[in-house]
Amino acid sequence: MDQAFVVLIQLLDSTIRLSIPLMFACLAGLYSERAGVFDIGLEGKMLAAAFAGAAAAAVYGSAWIGLCFAVMVSVALALVHGFASITNRGNQIVSGVAINFIAAGTTVILGQAWFAQGGRTPSLTAETRFTGVHLPFAPELREVPVVGYIYYELISGHSMLVYLAFFTVAFTWWVLFRTRFGLRLRAVGENPAAVDTAGISVTWLRYRAVICTGILCGFAGAYLSMAIGAGFVKDMTAGRGYIALAALIFAKWRPVPAMFACLLFGFLDAVSIRLQGSPLPIVGPVPTQFMQALPYVLTVILLAGFIGKAIPPRAGGVPYVKER
Amino acid sequence: MSAPYAKLPGWADYGLIPLINVVVAFGVAGLVVLLVGESPVEAFTYLIEGAFGRGQNIAYTLYYATSFIFTGLAVAVAFHGGLFNIGGEGQAYVGGLGVALVCLSLDGILPWWINFPLAILGAACLGALWAFIPAYLQAKRGSHIVITTIMFNFIAASLMVYLLTTVLKPAGSMSPQTRTFLDGGQLPKLNFVFDWFGASVRSSPLNISFLLALLASFLVWLLIWRTKLGYEIRTQGFSPKAARYAGIGETRIVLVTMLISGALAGMMALNPVMGDANRLQLDFVTGAGFVGIAVALMGRSHPAGIIPAAILFGVLYQGGAEIAFMMPSISRDMIIIIQGLVILFAGALEHMFRPSLQALFASISPRSGAGEAAGQKGA
Numbered sequence: 001m002d003q004a005f006v007v008l009i010q011l012l013d014s015t016i017r018l019s020i021p022l023m024f025a026c027l028a029g030l031y032s033e034r035a036g037v038f039d040i041g042l043e044g045k046m047l048a049a050a051f052a053g054a055a056a057a058a059v060y061g062s063a064w065i066g067l068c069f070a071v072m073v074s075v076a077l078a079l080v081h082g083f084a085s086i087t088n089r090g091n092q093i094v095s096g097v098a099i100n101f102i103a104a105g106t107t108v109i110l111g112q113a114w115f116a117q118g119g120r121t122p123s124l125t126a127e128t129r130f131t132g133v134h135l136p137f138a139p140e141l142r143e144v145p146v147v148g149y150i151y152y153e154l155i156s157g158h159s160m161l162v163y164l165a166f167f168t169v170a171f172t173w174w175v176l177f178r179t180r181f182g183l184r185l186r187a188v189g190e191n192p193a194a195v196d197t198a199g200i201s202v203t204w205l206r207y208r209a210v211i212c213t214g215i216l217c218g219f220a221g222a223y224l225s226m227a228i229g230a231g232f233v234k235d236m237t238a239g240r241g242y243i244a245l246a247a248l249i250f251a252k253w254r255p256v257p258a259m260f261a262c263l264l265f266g267f268l269d270a271v272s273i274r275l276q277g278s279p280l281p282i283v284g285p286v287p288t289q290f291m292q293a294l295p296y297v298l299t300v301i302l303l304a305g306f307i308g309k310a311i312p313p314r315a316g317g318v319p320y321v322k323e324r
Numbered sequence: 325m326s327a328p329y330a331k332l333p334g335w336a337d338y339g340l341i342p343l344i345n346v347v348v349a350f351g352v353a354g355l356v357v358l359l360v361g362e363s364p365v366e367a368f369t370y371l372i373e374g375a376f377g378r379g380q381n382i383a384y385t386l387y388y389a390t391s392f393i394f395t396g397l398a399v400a401v402a403f404h405g406g407l408f409n410i411g412g413e414g415q416a417y418v419g420g421l422g423v424a425l426v427c428l429s430l431d432g433i434l435p436w437w438i439n440f441p442l443a444i445l446g447a448a449c450l451g452a453l454w455a456f457i458p459a460y461l462q463a464k465r466g467s468h469i470v471i472t473t474i475m476f477n478f479i480a481a482s483l484m485v486y487l488l489t490t491v492l493k494p495a496g497s498m499s500p501q502t503r504t505f506l507d508g509g510q511l512p513k514l515n516f517v518f519d520w521f522g523a524s525v526r527s528s529p530l531n532i533s534f535l536l537a538l539l540a541s542f543l544v545w546l547l548i549w550r551t552k553l554g555y556e557i558r559t560q561g562f563s564p565k566a567a568r569y570a571g572i573g574e575t576r577i578v579l580v581t582m583l584i585s586g587a588l589a590g591m592m593a594l595n596p597v598m599g600d601a602n603r604l605q606l607d608f609v610t611g612a613g614f615v616g617i618a619v620a621l622m623g624r625s626h627p628a629g630i631i632p633a634a635i636l637f638g639v640l641y642q643g644g645a646e647i648a649f650m651m652p653s654i655s656r657d658m659i660i661i662i663q664g665l666v667i668l669f670a671g672a673l674e675h676m677f678r679p680s681l682q683a684l685f686a687s688i689s690p691r692s693g694a695g696e697a698a699g700q701k702g703a
Contacts, residue, residue, distance in 0.1 A: 040470070084672035093408055093470050095672030097617060101664025106356065108657040113360040119657075242474055249471060287490075293482035296475040300457075303467030303475075312468070 005146075009153050011270055016154070016162060017228055019266025021046065021220045021237075023165045025244035026251070026258045027172050028216035032078075034176065034253055035209030036189035036315040041081055041096035042217055043241025044103030049074040049221025051107035054121040054232035055114065057128045066128065066226055071218030077103065078214030079207075086206050089319035100241070108234050121225070121232040130159040130227040159227040161219060168216065172255040185209055189313035192320040202320045220244075246299035253313060265295045332682060338629070342622055342670060344677050346636075349665035356661055360653050367647050367654060374646020375639040379518040381646075383528035387600070389631075389638030390530075393537040394592035395616025396634050397544050398585045400625035404548055405581035406561035411458060411473030412589040413613025414480030415451040419590025421484065422446030423597045424492065424502055424604035427509030439508050443598055444536070444591060451590015452583040454480060459582030463575040469582075477613075488606055502604040511599040531599030533591075540588060541627035547584070557581050589613060611660070618663050621671040637663070 025042045032039040052073035057066030077099050084095040108119040115121055138156035141148035176182040184205055188195045192202045224240075225232045243265055250264075251257035272291030332341075354364035375385045395412045402409035409415075426446040430439050458472035488500040497503075511531040518525045548554040560567040560577040568574060596608045615637050622636070623629030637659075644659045669676075 088673050088676050090672035094667060098664045098668035098672055101660050105657045105660030109360060112655060113653045239478060287486050289482040289486040293479045296478045300472055300475050303472055304461050304465045
């Protein structure tokens with residue numbers, strides 16, 4: 001088979017792997033921010049979930065228990081954010097920053113105290129991870145030219161969480177634009193007073209949105225430490241929460257564009273790993289650092305309004321105070 | 325809209341509430357220590373001993389505090405203008421480039437006391453430059469400054485890694501850092517001050533940029549509370565609508581505030597780069613830009629509060645090393661937890677204890693209770 005084609009498929013394959021945590025985190029942010037609660041604590045929730053998932057999976061010997069713990073811890077942190085920003089009407093940005101630090105410190109301290117491996121969790125065996133699943137007929141179709149190869153190499157063989165991420169994109173779209181809850185969620189992010197007038201609790205609605213954020217961040221973290229990784233490593237999110245935030249803005253707070261934004265940023269990541277400083281055909285050698293900075297640069301350019309305008313939900317970041 | 329909370333006496337507002345918040349943050353941190361299976365009381369003893377035990381330790385504590393005063397002031401100035409500068413980390417990192425450029429080009433030619441002001445200028449200019457772009461985008465293009473400054477932190481990190489691994493590193497060297505500065509690029513230490521008090525300090529990185537930090541605190545106080553510009557910044561921060569009505573140019577204030585903020589963050593680089601390591605290293609900021617957020621929140625954005633808050637974090641950094649040495653299960657990452665908890669309780673949850681405290685004050689003295697009622701009726 002053509003060498004370039006194989007390389008391309010490998011590149012796209014790692015694109016998918018790298019963009020899944022972004023996709024979960026980005027959709028997580030989408031629920032919260034569409035409801036008017038800014039969340040820059042995605043990074044921290046992901047990190048805490050990655051740790052909790054890997055630790056529980058190692059101790060109880062089950063990937064599913066790990067996933068449960070990942071989601072629980074992430075939701076707990078999300079509720080702290082909710083308590084600070086919804087109930088206490090605190091500054092949402094400050095609260096998000098706080099959660100990032102608490103997660104960064106606690107995961108290392110507890111990891112060291114419980115497992116004594118320098119902040120790592122024990123390596124997970126194949127049974128306690130979410131390893132690749134083969135879609136039906138994948139091996140049989142492998143020999144079919146092009147289509148079969150793509151099906152075998154690119155579409156099949158990922159972990160269950162990868163397919164869940166793509167399903168979540170569609171599900172989020174459906175929830176947001178085809179259900180009553182979604183309508184209210186979007187309304188509370190634009191005009192909470194109107195929602196309140198309609199007799200719907202702004203507080204409860206926003207708490208539910210924040211819980212959705214927690215659940216999805218839990219998946220993102222679990223994917224990092226239990227699917228692509230085999231255990232938790234200190235600071236393993238490495239800024240992915242912020243890239244997810246960038247992707248969310250890039251997608252203008254819509255689920256399907258969010259998927260494409262995450263795939264784009266994942267692709268950039270995959271390309272920079274693949275190149276590792278080797279020269280590109282036309283532009284010559286590109287520093288790895290440039291590729292790493294590209295998602296951030298693109299987001300800044302987008303925010304500056306040079307690639308269309310990203311308008312956040314109108315009530316985002318503003319705590320709701322009932323008229324007295 | 326009614327004011328959600330009535331007024332407390334000044335000392336309670338600026339002293340008691342921050343104190344309660346910090347104590348609660350430390351309490352929760354103590355729970356983490358318990359969870360790890362160590363004694364919080366013992367850890368606290370090591371913390372104090374490590375931070376104040378000998379002259380040497382105090383000098384280290386103040387060395388760390390120096391960096392945090394700069395970054396704390398940077399965040400505070402932006403807060404006064406209603407802006408959240410989360411990019412202190414990146415601005416300080418790039419500010420280090422300014423220090424290094426001055427030192428690398430002039431350290432063999434000029435003495436330190438000429439290079440010092442030049443390095444201040446270099447650090448401030450590059451720090452301000454790194455804040456300028458997010459400020460411009462906020463003022464002119466309406467992009468959110470929090471997001472852009474976060475993005476600029478990452479861009480700064482990539483940029484500096486690139487520069488340190490290619491241009492700035494001396495030929496033939498493998499480690500990503502500049503050459504060591506000559507005498508003209510090294511700031512004098514303040515160890516002799518400790519000799520006056522009879523405490524001997526063998527070696528400590530405390531240098532004269534500590535005095536610069538104190539001077540900067542005074543100048544920030546002067547700027548914010550005693551000048552027309554400061555008044556305009558506070559007006560803009562308090563109510564952008566009122567500022568517009570009063571004819572204060574929003575674009576100008578956003579730009580100027582962020583330039584000052586970025587310059588202060590950039591000046592933090594003087595302390596580790598010119599004062600201690602005498603070379604530009606990878607990741608020399610080590611989170612000081614983020615500590616600035618906690619310091620500014622704890623110090624209620626006032627220099628008189630920022631200095632003690634910065635010293636408290638200096639205690640945590642220096643004493644934390646002692647804890648990590650005596651209790652291996654509590655590494656210095658504990659500081660990051662405490663930092664996060666302080667940001668949470670002093671920042672995001674600052675209003676949590678207020679209502680109960682107000683009720684308490686109202687029950688103690690009927691006058692303040694009456695005042696509260698009147699305040700609510702008036703609002």
